[in-house]
Amino acid sequence: MGHTSTVALLGTGIMGTGMARSLRRAGLDVRAWNRNPDRARPLAEDGVVVCESAAEACAGADVVVTMLFDAESVEQVMTELLEQEPDLGSRAVWLQTATVGPEGMARLAELAGRHGIPVLDAPVLGTKAPAESGSLVVVVSGDPDLRDRVEPVLDAISSRTLWAGEEVGVASRLKLVVNAWVASLNAAVAQSVTMARALDVDPRLFLDAIGGGPTDTPYAQLKGGMMIGGEYPPSFPVDSVRKDLDLMALATQGRGYDATLLEALRAVYAQASEQGHGGDDMAAVVEAFRPGSA
Template sequence: MTCSVRTVAVLGTGTMGAPIARKLLRAGFDVLVWNRTPVEAAGLVAAGAHQVSSIAAAASAADVLITTLADGAAVEQVMTRPGGALSALAPGAIWIQMSTVGLEYCARLAYLAIRNNILFIDAPVVGSSGPAGAGELLIPASGVRPVRPLVEPIFRALGQRTLWLERIGDGSRLGIALSNWLSLMVEGMAETLTLSAAFGIDPQQLLNAVAGGPLASE
């Protein structure tokens, strides 16, 4: 296991991967990027990232590998395909899985890591590209304790708060629960604003009444 982290490889530079890579660059990490469509990583290269030609090249050169891909199937594919990341990661390497993949794929990916002697961190981010670029993500994370101090500098660069959980997969479980909570909040706010308008009350007046008072969400 590496004693410090300097080089981070980000596989997937889409909606979340690109701002994550940019934030790591600003924090002083050496960042390697790979994307299925190479041209989409051009902006990151201009910002100082090193674009690699293959998944294996990224995996073999990095202290930490981060996957930020569309779904579980995409993550599994880049890890297991011929020339994929698992073929190049050294035993004891650190893999931070930050995609939203669901519980079934989280278990499958964790098993792949264990089978290949890779240290797996389940850390699906809670937040959109805006908070990612600002370093304001909430990161529910689970993984073996000895690895946590090594990846904390990465999480500090990316997130406003990291919530460490004990069981592998609990990061994904909490992420799903938080997403459900957020959906209910948004739906409830929309319904309340509609009700306010039906009563002939300016929705802005409702927002003003809630803001900063005992009814405001913390």
């Protein structure tokens, strides 16, 4: 068991907020920072120390967790932080949990190497509810000697940790593979819900028909219900899915991969975003299938 007591969490959006609460619930000291400070302030009610700067959050931290939107934002924040705190790597491990893709993770690993901070590639699987309940799945790759130092953090935020390899970047590649499945499944549910309506069938009968069978998933029932109800409170926003799909397209270029389905997914999520649903939950992709939306 590691001896982590203080965790700096940089980024308190949908995922970071839930992770901060899970870390606190596990008894860890949590110092949080967000570029928009208003997003972080409510965490003070949970016993999280809300900081005005990333450097303040990292003061005395044993583990620095980044959960920002993309590779560019992580790189910008960490570059500034590591220039301000050149000795951070002598005491802390960087646990990089945002979805940044393999190219982004390679840049971040290079940044970490320049500044002498050990880094683990650790994207998380799950959305708002698992983040809040501490039941994410974390896929991790990197130096296995760092495991003990981050174990208390991983235990607090996840129901399971999958160690994918000793090479930084493997976990980021696996995360894209998983999110391709998630984006595909969600879009497939949207297609069937919309097709049911087009064929004058109650779309709830579609969910009833697959319910409990080998083709059913909790995700289909959850997202399908949101699509039928037309309410999309964000758990995994459309624009976040678009970002990940773009990372998939970049990562698979030149690898002999047929991107026909990937390009179709990019098109329908882009359509939903352009219709004003970028900040809504990914279930809002159903709007791209509606008549006249193309």
